[in-house]
Amino acid sequence: MLPEVRLSEITREDVARMAEWLQDKEVNASWYGADEKGEPLHIGYTPSQMLDASEEHWQEVFHSDVRKVYSVHSANGDHIGEGQILIEAPLWEAQLFILVGRKELWYRGYGTAGLVHLLDLAFYTYNLHRAWVDIPEYNLPALHMCERIGFKLEGRLRGTHPKDGEWHDSLAMGLLTEEYVRRRARLMEPEPAG
Numbered sequence: 001m002l003p004e005v006r007l008s009e010i011t012r013e014d015v016a017r018m019a020e021w022l023q024d025k026e027v028n029a030s031w032y033g034a035d036e037k038g039e040p041l042h043i044g045y046t047p048s049q050m051l052d053a054s055e056e057h058w059q060e061v062f063h064s065d066v067r068k069v070y071s072v073h074s075a076n077g078d079h080i081g082e083g084q085i086l087i088e089a090p091l092w093e094a095q096l097f098i099l100v101g102r103k104e105l106w107y108r109g110y111g112t113a114g115l116v117h118l119l120d121l122a123f124y125t126y127n128l129h130r131a132w133v134d135i136p137e138y139n140l141p142a143l144h145m146c147e148r149i150g151f152k153l154e155g156r157l158r159g160t161h162p163k164d165g166e167w168h169d170s171l172a173m174g175l176l177t178e179e180y181v182r183r184r185a186r187l188m189e190p191e192p193a194g
């Protein structure tokens with residue numbers, strides 16, 4: 001059974017925690033790594049730069065119609081990660097991103113639960129036709145998580161992710177709305193005993 005999570009609007013305190021989580025080498029190594037100055041890379045915005053952002057800049061980044069950024073919380077209300085939906089409206093599709101920043105919670109189903117919430121939003125709220133993820137080939141837990149959810153391998157993207165001074169390939173995996181509708185009920189079922 002997946003753990004309960006909920007998504008909420010991101011706050012300045014959440015951005016500060018994101019900045020802190022990304023300082024962890026193990027976290028940023030499976031995410032986008034760090035730049036040549038050692039500054040961890042993030043997608044959509046730079047947490048350290050948003051800490052003191054003006055209200056106008058904040059609105060621009062976090063209230064966009066194209067990139068939706070959500071904080072992920074566990075059942076007890078703790079902020080545990082972030083999810084993003086990058087919408088390509090003319091194509092009725094979106095790229096999804098999920099990060100569980102509190103690595104002591106990895107491999108307990110929180111990433112899967114967070115991604116299921118993002119998929120619900122993508123398909124049921126934004127009425128999209130396709131959701132996809134772009135996962136570097138070295139990120140085995142993320143590949144495993146997406147396969148379990150039902151994403152299908154669509155192709156190999158060459159040299160998309162810089163890490164440790166080298167470019168790595170990534171795998172594009174996609175899920176269509178009708179596939180998700182069929183898959184979702186099974187994902188929410190308790191694991192068979194034994």
Ligand SMILES: CC(C)(COP(=O)(O)OP(=O)(O)OC[C@H]1O[C@@H](n2cnc3c(N)ncnc32)[C@H](O)[C@@H]1OP(=O)(O)O)[C@@H](O)C(=O)NCCC(=O)NCCS
Nearest residue numbers: 030098099100106107108109110111112140141142144145
């Ligand atoms: C990838 C990430 C989101 C997964 O979150 P999580 O809460 O740990 O994920 P889950 O527990 O829901 O699922 C992880 C799956 O990978 C499996 N796994 C763990 N280690 C693995 C390994 N070394 N090789 C293969 N599979 C592995 C787990 O067993 C689990 O599969 P299961 O549910 O079938 O048992 C999380 O590790 C993270 O935030 N990493 C950094 C950011 C990132 O990589 N994001 C993904 C880009 S979309």
